[in-house]
Amino acid sequence: MDELSGLLDGPRARGAFLLRCLLDPPWSVGLRDDAPLSVTAVVRGHAWLLPAGGEPSRLEPGDLAVLRGRAGAAYAVIADDPATPVQAVIHPGQVCRTPDGRELAEEMHQGVRSWGNAAVGETVLLTGAYAVDGEVGTRLLRALPDVVVVRADEVDGPLVDLLAVETVRDAPGQQAVLDRLLDLLLIAVLRAWFARPGTRPPxxxxxxxxxxxxxxxxxxxxxxxxxxxxxxxxxxxxxxxxxxxxxxxxxxxxxxxxxxxxxxxxxxxxxxxxxxxxxxxxxxxxxxxxxxxxxxxxxxxxxxxxxxxxxxGQPGPTSTVSATASNTSHQSG
CATH class of the missing domain: 1.10.10.60 (Homeodomain-like)
Incomplete structure (x- = not known):
């Protein structure tokens, strides 16, 4: 086992939170969910990534961003435009509320593992969050900057498209399928970043x-x-x-x-x-x-x-958003 495999092997890579976001402008989401590591991919449209204390990045279809969370603090905003005020905040446990505290899980539910302000969405994002409980991953997390952005042409294979298709399926064993796909996507991002000229790998x-x-x-x-x-x-x-x-x-x-x-x-x-x-x-x-x-x-x-x-050692908290999606899908079945 090498250190990159160590991050993705074991209990940390099981039951990862994964959601498809369907969004029409204007939209802006603040992140303060305490997730040690999260991955965001653009499927359609575009998104602005505004990390706390960092430079804004415009993400296009196929682009990916890996974010390190900050416990107890807001660490990034993802929006259609840097000037759009934050409309929703993701809290620990993937609980979504307006800035004034109103819960949005039911209001923005759009089907199986889908959430947003539109049924189709001019912009479609995939976001996955890991709760890294072990210490093999900690060594890797310490080596990463707060934000890693990898462009579509730096990652080989149709992983984003495949994950987008699988995210909305509600089949037996689907969580295991999604975990493995998210693992592969994260490995692809980290390999591309470590191999990029000018970076300082550990x-x-x-x-x-x-x-x-x-x-x-x-x-x-x-x-x-x-x-x-x-x-x-x-x-x-x-x-x-x-x-x-x-x-x-x-x-x-x-x-x-x-x-x-x-x-x-x-x-x-x-x-x-x-x-x-x-x-x-x-x-x-x-x-x-x-x-x-x-x-x-x-x-x-x-x-x-x-x-x-x-x-x-305790499992991570249950997501209000994913629990709502799961309950709705089972009721409809």
Missing amino acids: GWWTAQADPVVGPPLRLMQHHPEHPWTVAGLAEVAGVSRASFARRFHEQVGQPPMGFLTQWRLELAADLLLEPGSTVASVARRVGYGSPFALSAAFTRQRGESPRQWRDR
Whole structure:
């Protein structure tokens, strides 16, 4: 597992919020939903993205934006025009209200996973939000700017069109289908952004292409259960122990064993949230010789035991908008 896969693997990528927005001008939506990560794609028309403290961007059909949320604060506005006053605000739990507090879920409901001020919409947007509960994704989130905009010609394949079609289907297992499609869309956006000239990808991303650091780095990520040593990793790299340690630190930003310890504990945080997991089973999977050893390292780094972390993990709140759409679709069926 590499770090990009780590964001999208496990409980965080399941049950993601997804909605189709159908909008006629004038329209303007403020975002303060506390979602750590969200993706917006333009299917038809256009939209202005106005991030808090950032430069406005006009999004055209096929363009995508990834936004990092700000807990407890408004972090962006999406509108037909930068001058349009905010008419709706998305709050935590995907609850939608007017700026003066009136709920809009029923009023703007437009069918299965669809919402807006029009039945067809001059502009059609897809928006998906992740509740990233684990810590593998946290490393990636720290590496991203508040806003990533990727243009239609930078992303290969018909993912936006396919997601638009699947969003309005109400079939058994549809949530799993939507989760996987949203995962693919997010991966495509992040790959395009990391590969763009002029961007500054994190060290752990660029280091994977380094001929010396890359192979040992991938081995640690894919096989954290192995009893790795700096000497053993240097042998894989084909260089001396001192040369490998120095180059790894330069490329990744931390020593090899420091990276490995952090990676193991971040994986453990994710695995502990899986149904049926135990401290003993997770310890084996991430390279600790006993539950006690994992507990000691986990508690030392995080300030709480693995059991406390697992017991505290809760699923994200139910969306008022999606609950309304689901109830309506089942009643009509």
